[in-house]
Amino acid sequence: MKAMVLSSSPRRDGNSAALARAFAEGLRDAGHESEIVVANDILGSFLKDCRSCRRPDGSCAIEDGFSSAFFESLLPAQGFVAASPIYWYGMSAQLKAFFDRMFCYVAASHPSSPSVVARMQGKRIGLLLSSEETYPTVSAGIVQQIQEYSRYTRSTFVGTVHGYGNSRGEIARDPRDPVARAYDFARSFFTAHATDYQIDTPRSGRVWG
Numbered sequence: 001m002k003a004m005v006l007s008s009s010p011r012r013d014g015n016s017a018a019l020a021r022a023f024a025e026g027l028r029d030a031g032h033e034s035e036i037v038v039a040n041d042i043l044g045s046f047l048k049d050c051r052s053c054r055r056p057d058g059s060c061a062i063e064d065g066f067s068s069a070f071f072e073s074l075l076p077a078q079g080f081v082a083a084s085p086i087y088w089y090g091m092s093a094q095l096k097a098f099f100d101r102m103f104c105y106v107a108a109s110h111p112s113s114p115s116v117v118a119r120m121q122g123k124r125i126g127l128l129l130s131s132e133e134t135y136p137t138v139s140a141g142i143v144q145q146i147q148e149y150s151r152y153t154r155s156t157f158v159g160t161v162h163g164y165g166n167s168r169g170e171i172a173r174d175p176r177d178p179v180a181r182a183y184d185f186a187r188s189f190f191t192a193h194a195t196d197y198q199i200d201t202p203r204s205g206r207v208w209g
């Protein structure tokens with residue numbers, strides 16, 4: 001299996017980047033493939049108005065690394081893991097822009113939209129967060145958004161690791177050891193029991209065994 005890990009803080013040596021690296025290492029140690037993509041390296045612009053911006057063949061005219069990250073890293077992967085600092089009680093603008101930019105290829109007006117839509121489905125999704133504040137709902141908005149994205153794309157939201165720190169790298173001093181938890185999360189990322197039932201989902205009535 002392969003997961004794309006999108007590191008979406010502008011700080012390469014920051015806290016969410018430390019979680020992203022630990023996750024990627026855990027995934028590799030579990031025998032999977034992982035690729036860390038740094039959002040700042042691939043995103044040169046927000047989403048524009050596709051109607052006036054698209055090339056005649058339908059491709060995105062914004063000349064940056066988004067299209068190759070989307071087609072070569074995200075779509076072929078079975079997992080997508082977003083690492084973000086909490087900014088203003090939401091995700092980083094980089095992570096939001098990454099989601100928004102997918103629209104260019106998902107929109108029905110793009111010639112490859114049906115195959116893109118098919119390949120966006122059924123992934124395992126994970127979230128890695130860092131923040132200064134620790135109260136439980138500081139992450140609620142982001143978790144909710146990732147849950148909705150997962151449901152919309154018929155994917156499985158496996159879980160979240162959230163660590164606390166403010167200065168860069170400080171997350172390593174969080175006594176709950178989120179860096180180790182991100183590593184462990186990765187090791188079972190593709191196998192952990194994760195459910196979100198519909199009313200008619202066939203199931204045994206028990207969770208374990």
Ligand SMILES: Cc1cc2nc3c(=O)[nH]c(=O)nc-3n(C[C@H](O)[C@H](O)[C@H](O)COP(=O)(O)O)c2cc1C
Nearest residue numbers: 009014015016085086087088089130131132133166
């Ligand atoms: C623009 C900005 C907004 C922030 N907003 C919040 C916030 O709403 N809540 C919070 O707990 N921390 C907030 N922080 C602190 C960061 O979440 C914290 O420093 C985090 O560990 C940074 O992660 P990074 O090193 O991966 O960039 C903010 C920081 C910045 C720069």
